[in-house]
Amino acid sequence: MNKPTLTVSSSPHLHAKTDTASIMWSVSIALTPAVLWGVYVFGIRSLLVLGVSIITAMVCEYFLGRLYKESTLWDGSAFLTGLLVGMNMSPSIPLFIPCIASVFAIFVAKWVFGGLGANWANPALSGRIFVFFSFTTPMSSFVAPRTLASVLPDALSSATPLSLSKTAVSGGTLGLDGSSLLSSMGYPATDLAQNISAMTGISAFTIDTFLGNVAGCIGEVSSLALLIGGIYLLARQIITWHIPVTYLLSTALLSWMFGGIPSGLGLFGGSFLSSMFSGGLMLGAIFMATDYVTSPISHKGQFVYAIGCGFFTFLFRYFGSMPEAVSVSILLMNIFTPMIDRYIIPRKFGDTRELRKKQKEARA
Amino acid sequence: MQRILTFSKGGVHPDDRKVYSRSEVIERLPMPSELIVALSQHLGAPAKALKTKGDTVVKGEKIGEASGFISSDVHSPVTGTIKEIRKVTLVNSVQCDAFIIIPDAEQPADVEEKIDWKSFDGSTLLSSIKDMGIVGMGGAAFPAHVKFSIPKDKKVDSFVVNGVECEPYLTADYRIMLEKGEQALEGAMIAAKIIKATRVIVGIEMNKPDCISHLKKIVAQKGYPIEIVALKMKYPQGDEKQLLKATLNREIPSGKLPLDVGAVVANIGTCNAIYEAIVLKKSLYERVISVTGECITNPKNVLAPVGTKMSDLLAFCGGFSSEPEKLVSGGPMMGFSFFDTETPMTKGSSGLLALGAQKKFRSTACLNCGRCVAACPIGLMPAKLYRYINNGQYEEAMKISLMDCKECGCCAYVCPAQLPLVHTMKTGKKLGRKKK
Numbered sequence: 001m002n003k004p005t006l007t008v009s010s011s012p013h014l015h016a017k018t019d020t021a022s023i024m025w026s027v028s029i030a031l032t033p034a035v036l037w038g039v040y041v042f043g044i045r046s047l048l049v050l051g052v053s054i055i056t057a058m059v060c061e062y063f064l065g066r067l068y069k070e071s072t073l074w075d076g077s078a079f080l081t082g083l084l085v086g087m088n089m090s091p092s093i094p095l096f097i098p099c100i101a102s103v104f105a106i107f108v109a110k111w112v113f114g115g116l117g118a119n120w121a122n123p124a125l126s127g128r129i130f131v132f133f134s135f136t137t138p139m140s141s142f143v144a145p146r147t148l149a150s151v152l153p154d155a156l157s158s159a160t161p162l163s164l165s166k167t168a169v170s171g172g173t174l175g176l177d178g179s180s181l182l183s184s185m186g187y188p189a190t191d192l193a194q195n196i197s198a199m200t201g202i203s204a205f206t207i208d209t210f211l212g213n214v215a216g217c218i219g220e221v222s223s224l225a226l227l228i229g230g231i232y233l234l235a236r237q238i239i240t241w242h243i244p245v246t247y248l249l250s251t252a253l254l255s256w257m258f259g260g261i262p263s264g265l266g267l268f269g270g271s272f273l274s275s276m277f278s279g280g281l282m283l284g285a286i287f288m289a290t291d292y293v294t295s296p297i298s299h300k301g302q303f304v305y306a307i308g309c310g311f312f313t314f315l316f317r318y319f320g321s322m323p324e325a326v327s328v329s330i331l332l333m334n335i336f337t338p339m340i341d342r343y344i345i346p347r348k349f350g351d352t353r354e355l356r357k358k359q360k361e362a363r364a
Numbered sequence: 365m366q367r368i369l370t371f372s373k374g375g376v377h378p379d380d381r382k383v384y385s386r387s388e389v390i391e392r393l394p395m396p397s398e399l400i401v402a403l404s405q406h407l408g409a410p411a412k413a414l415k416t417k418g419d420t421v422v423k424g425e426k427i428g429e430a431s432g433f434i435s436s437d438v439h440s441p442v443t444g445t446i447k448e449i450r451k452v453t454l455v456n457s458v459q460c461d462a463f464i465i466i467p468d469a470e471q472p473a474d475v476e477e478k479i480d481w482k483s484f485d486g487s488t489l490l491s492s493i494k495d496m497g498i499v500g501m502g503g504a505a506f507p508a509h510v511k512f513s514i515p516k517d518k519k520v521d522s523f524v525v526n527g528v529e530c531e532p533y534l535t536a537d538y539r540i541m542l543e544k545g546e547q548a549l550e551g552a553m554i555a556a557k558i559i560k561a562t563r564v565i566v567g568i569e570m571n572k573p574d575c576i577s578h579l580k581k582i583v584a585q586k587g588y589p590i591e592i593v594a595l596k597m598k599y600p601q602g603d604e605k606q607l608l609k610a611t612l613n614r615e616i617p618s619g620k621l622p623l624d625v626g627a628v629v630a631n632i633g634t635c636n637a638i639y640e641a642i643v644l645k646k647s648l649y650e651r652v653i654s655v656t657g658e659c660i661t662n663p664k665n666v667l668a669p670v671g672t673k674m675s676d677l678l679a680f681c682g683g684f685s686s687e688p689e690k691l692v693s694g695g696p697m698m699g700f701s702f703f704d705t706e707t708p709m710t711k712g713s714s715g716l717l718a719l720g721a722q723k724k725f726r727s728t729a730c731l732n733c734g735r736c737v738a739a740c741p742i743g744l745m746p747a748k749l750y751r752y753i754n755n756g757q758y759e760e761a762m763k764i765s766l767m768d769c770k771e772c773g774c775c776a777y778v779c780p781a782q783l784p785l786v787h788t789m790k791t792g793k794k795l796g797r798k799k800k
Contacts, residue, residue, distance in 0.1 A: 004687040006703040010787035012773030013696040013717075014378050014532060019725040019780045023733070075728055117729030117781070240738075292733035297747060299738065341748070348743040348765060349373055349605060350617035 018237075020116075024076025026238050028083055030229035031287065035087065037225045038218035041145035042091035046218040050086035052095050056102035057082025064111045077116050081105050084124035084287065087219020088280070088327075090142050097135055101127035121334045122294045125327045132324055140323065142215040148208075151188040157215045161187065161205070162279045163323050170321070174264030177271050178278075179205035181263070189213075202273065209277040216279075223277040230286035239290045242302040243309075247285040250310025252276045259318050270318075281313065284326035294334040301337075301344040308333045368570060370596035371609040374741035376774045378599055378697065380571050381532040384663035385656040390539050392667045393680055395467050399441060399671035400452055400708035401427070404460035406505040408434030413461060419446050423472055424647045427463060430494070436507040436711075437497035441649035441669030442467035454710060455693035455702040462708065465671065474646070481642045486558045489642060493558070496641035497648045497711075501633030502526060502602065503694050505712030508634060512558045518623050523561035524611050525552050527568040527575065527632040528595060528602040531695025534715045536652040537632050539665045541568070541575040545582050548632050551639030553588060559628050564590045566632070567611045569597045599697060600772040604629040606741055618768050633714070648711055655681045659688035659718035668709065675705040677716055688718035697773045727782040736775035736785060742768050746775035746785050753792035762796050769793070 039047050061078030065071055072078070085101045105127030113119045132139045144157035156164065165181050176184060182205050183189075189197070189204035190213045197204035208214055212222025220226075233239045252272045260269020276282070289295060289309050296305045312329035316322070404410035411428030421427055421440040428438030444467040452462040481489065494509035514520055525548075529537040540548060549566075556564045568576050580592045593611050600606055604622050607629055608614050614625040622629050633652065640646040649670050656663035661682030668677060674691070678684070692699040693713055709716070736746035744765055752761035769789045776785040 004684065006688065006701070007690050008701045008703050009690070010784060010790065011696075011698050011700070011771070012777050012786065013690055013692050013699065013701060013719055014777060015722065015725070015782070016376070016378075016778050016780075017723075018778070019782060020728040020731060021726070023731075023780055072728070075726070115729065117731050292731040295732075297732055297734040297737050297745060299734075302734075341745075345745060345764070346737060346740075346743040348618060348768065349609075349741060350615040350620070351743075352615050352617075355617050 020077075021075045023238055024080050026236055027233065027287065028076065028080050030232045030238075031083060031087065031219065033225035033228045034219045034222055034283070035083070037212050037222040038087065038091070041147055041212065041221065042143060042218055043146070046091040049089050049091065049093055049095065049098055049218060050083065053086030053089065053098040053102045054079055054082035056099045057085065057106050060103055060106040064107065064115070068111070068115060070115065072116060075116065078106060081110070081123045081127075084219075085127045087283065088124065088128040088217050090139060091218050092141060092143050093138055097131050097138060100134075101131040104130045117293055119293055120338070121331055122288055122291045125288055125331055129324065129327050129331060132327075142217075144215055145213055145221065147190050147213045148188055152215070153186065156185065156187055160216045160279065160323070161209065161214050162317070166317075166323070169263045176263060177260065177265060177269065178274050179203035179271065206271070206274040206277060209274055214278075220280040220283040223282040226282040226286055233286070239286075240299065240302075242299050243290045243295060243306045244285045246303055246306035247289055247309045247313075248276050248281065250307045251281060251313045254310060254314035255318070259314065262318050275317075279317070280326040284313075284330055285309075288326070289330050289333070294337055296337050296340040296344065298341070298344060298346045300346060301340040304340055304344060305333050305337060308336060368594050368596050369610045370598050371601060371606040371741065373609075373743055374739050374774060375598040375600065375606070376739050376777050377597065378532050378777065380597065382535050382538065382571065384533065384658075384660070385535045385654050385665055386538060388535070388539070388664045390543055390652055390665045390667050393669070393672060393676065395442065395471060396669070396672050396676040397466070398447075398673070399465045399467065399669060400462045400673060401438060401441065401465060401671035402452060402454055402460050402462040402708060402710055403428045403438055404454070404458055405438060405670065405710040405712065406436040406499040406507050408432060408436070408507060408510075410460045411435060411438045413449060413463070415446055415463065417446055417448050420444070421446060421465065424649060426495075426497075426647070430507075434507060434510050436499050436509075437495065437647075439497050439647035439649045440465060441671055443471055444468050452708065453704075455700045455707055455713075457700070462671075475644060478643050479645060481554055484642075486560065489554060489558050493638060493641055496646070498634065498637050498641055499648065499711050500631055501637055501651060501712070501714070502631035503698065503712050503714050505710065508630070508638070511628060511630065512555060514559055514623065514628075518626075520559050520561050520623065520626055520628055522563040522565060522612060522627040523552065523556045523559060524607055524622075524627055524629045525564065525566040525632055525635055526602055526604070526607055526629055527566050527572075527579075528607060529572070530569060530597075530599045530602040531697050531699075531715070533656050533717050534654050534695050535656070536654045536665055536714050538572055538575060540633055540636050540652055541572070542578055544636050545575075545579050546586070547639040547643075548636040549579065549582055549586070549588055549590060550643070551635035551637070552590065552630075554638050554642050555628075555630060555635060561628065564588070565593055565611050566590060567593050567595050567601070567607055569595050569601060571597050600741060600774065603741070603770065603772060605770075618765065651711060651713070653677065653709060653713050654715040656715065657688065657692075657718040658720035659684045659686050661685040670711055671708045673706050673708055674702075674716055677709070678705060678718070684718055686720060689721040690717075690719045692717040692719060697777065698771065725782045730781050730783060733780060735778040735780065739774040739778045741772065741774060742770065744769060746789070749792065750783060750785055750788050753788050753795075758792060758796035758799050761792055766792055766796060
């Protein structure tokens, strides 16, 4: 018999089909609906912003990889980071800003700590926060989406609905919830949203935020598109429901219970739905908070982490003076992740309640 | 409709890949020209050689004697002459002495006479199981008489038979259930008598519906008090901890045995061996092994004498159809890969796999994705253990229960970064023990 060349290695000799690169590329695919929507409503310039972010991130990854003598360019993580950075930019941003954000994300947030898997903070979010605090004005001026372009006055389109209502509330306009506040300021709604609103009774503004007919960052406006991506990731078992669902629900619940307080509506006066759909929450909950490297490893830990994210998002949104509630909350919980992993560990098989009781009795 | 049970924590769903050999009827291997019968075919101390070079042996004769409490007798699978005693390396890297036996051209026929065991009491049955060298046939080859000796302070109410065969590829137990189901169930009744269990349960996964219905029919015909339980397909359900959780909803605490929760688990193949030992007075010198995989020309379930060289099995199955990347003894999840086809099979060899080249993945850094944590059936944190072991922090690793790892391979199976998790756990356990 001919002697084949045989490999000898430790068990197991089978492997699941998923690997790091396929995960990263799947996440990028999941972001496509949101990207397409963003490019559609904000115009071709947003494609340029995305392109600059991605190329900068990949070039940065390539050179740092060479420095560390590792070839990590095609594992897809740098592409994903660049894409997320771009999606977190205003469509009207000067192009050097996403460039800086991508360099910060890849170089400072990722490689300084040792590259993929070793960073403590989400690279894309770190990049965004860095340029937000460095270039606050361009980072917080936006353009109207195509669907509202003819009806949305410039004064309203230059800011996100969230920051508009925040400014109004801190300016002393009390007694109105988010969406009625915006309509009183003349924030328009699309015909489609008005029709759906007439049928369902949900405010037209909430429906527009769900569909993505508001001013905002390229990738964060359409909750619907992001949800489609999220469902794809769940179906491919790239992420589990624990973080996104817990994060969204805890934010929405807290907003509904206490979100009415600053605007004088009292307990249970906040809006449940629009808090979920507005701002960067959907993007953050599905794609940012679920970043493997910077979120806890056990499901139990992920619950704690996501509730923390939800709590801080609620707190910064309604009681903070700055925007960026989602980004800051996630980065804050990133800091807690190692601690969560240290103290919240899964229940070991056989470690049942009865056994613990018995051990306690034996000790006593 | 019966409820389909399974264990709750962790587990993975590899493709079962049993198609290659599942429809192959068990075939007897033509007598090989030479057998290598190792003295350490079981867990525990190697047996003591009773014969020397040049002695003649008879089929079924005891040639090695148990040398400790956890040890087992070894019998000659053939009538023949001992050519020499030589040190051999087995597939699991154990080195031990082995008899090289040249079989005679003429072999005695199998005994047809059946013995009625019902008049024997438990301790008589137990001692004949010991004399016949019965070990666990699932792979670990734990001496059966040790497992069935119930300490006086322990009470066992349930005997759970493992017909799960959750390892992909393997079909030996499947064929035994289909072809020797009556024998195996009678063997289970014998074992239940020895351990005085009142409840006998056979757990079978849903990918073997024909076994479930076949065994149910036998139970109904013979009126055995045996429950046949259908289980969801999930690896590692054949592990005794997971099997007891699935069938009885009992959890064995860390470092304890099934005995501690009032149960004993044995493989369906072991039950068959018990039947043959008690009823047919046949010691354990041959077993069914699945020779299968993508690269085997004619995958088969072979009844081969213990000590058969892997090369004889491969030749019987037509050799390789394409060049294999790995040869594995046992299942693909926990089996051992080896390179020397002159290595003999042992009492614990449930399969011989020739696996084709698999898609090559690049190994990356740990992503902290948590797949290993979700997959671990014991509830460990493999990624964290991996980090500790690689940093040399063995005590830290042991504090988070490194020793509870049973190397089932679920973590390494799902790891997207392709980290050698099982390999690291094995190393960590060894070095950790040494440090202690």
